[in-house]
Amino acid sequence: MSSVLLLIGSPSRISRSSALAKAIGQQLTERGVDVSFASLRDIPAEDLIAGRWDGEPAKAFAARLAQVDALVVSTPVYKASFSGALKALLDLLPERALADKIVLPIATGGTLAHLLAVEYALKPVLSALGARHILGGVFATESQVRLSSDALNYGEFDAEVSSRIGQSVEHLAELLAFANARKHTATGTKAPQVRCSA
Ligand SMILES: Cc1cc2nc3c(=O)[nH]c(=O)nc-3n(C[C@H](O)[C@H](O)[C@H](O)COP(=O)(O)O)c2cc1C
Numbered sequence: 001m002s003s004v005l006l007l008i009g010s011p012s013r014i015s016r017s018s019a020l021a022k023a024i025g026q027q028l029t030e031r032g033v034d035v036s037f038a039s040l041r042d043i044p045a046e047d048l049i050a051g052r053w054d055g056e057p058a059k060a061f062a063a064r065l066a067q068v069d070a071l072v073v074s075t076p077v078y079k080a081s082f083s084g085a086l087k088a089l090l091d092l093l094p095e096r097a098l099a100d101k102i103v104l105p106i107a108t109g110g111t112l113a114h115l116l117a118v119e120y121a122l123k124p125v126l127s128a129l130g131a132r133h134i135l136g137g138v139f140a141t142e143s144q145v146r147l148s149s150d151a152l153n154y155g156e157f158d159a160e161v162s163s164r165i166g167q168s169v170e171h172l173a174e175l176l177a178f179a180n181a182r183k184h185t186a187t188g189t190k191a192p193q194v195r196c197s198a
Contacts, residue, residue, distance in 0.1 A: 043058060102172060
């Protein structure tokens, strides 16, 4: 079975970018993908600030990441870039932690002004960690995401955003199915199916 880790990169407990990641996780689960969640809030703030890459929380996160086929990483836009706390977490990862991973970046911002923050700020960092399959990603403005009032980060999205979520899930599912088939061809075993419409 293909596996995906969703990394929540917003410091806020109630978060629109997390709602986008959650919706993507739900759709991937419906397609038979094994989805798990991690949040930068799982790592103690002292470890993030001190760059404690050899602490147990950072090592546990890196070990979970090493197990999966793909990473979905969500972040708010802060000061024309991705969140600094997310950078502090990515800094704790070993070199080439994203080699062989498919990566889907997700971001929300106050306005469209910083639509390209993922392109010029986040993608180079993902690439420095060895990622070679970085998908186009999904960006939404705050006004395109309505959060439920229960603080669980379930959201409703504008039609345009919903459509981009659907396209990204489809693209990711296709790449996962391809990677899965290649892995099983190499080992001579039968690949379980990831459902994609192509
Ligand atoms: C400290 C801070 C800085 C921000 N800087 C920007 C910015 O530079 N550009 C922008 O479009 N939105 C900016 N915003 C708005 C957030 O990107 C927006 O509210 C986003 O949806 C928050 O995501 P979250 O709910 O997942 O935390 C900023 C918000 C905060 C709290």
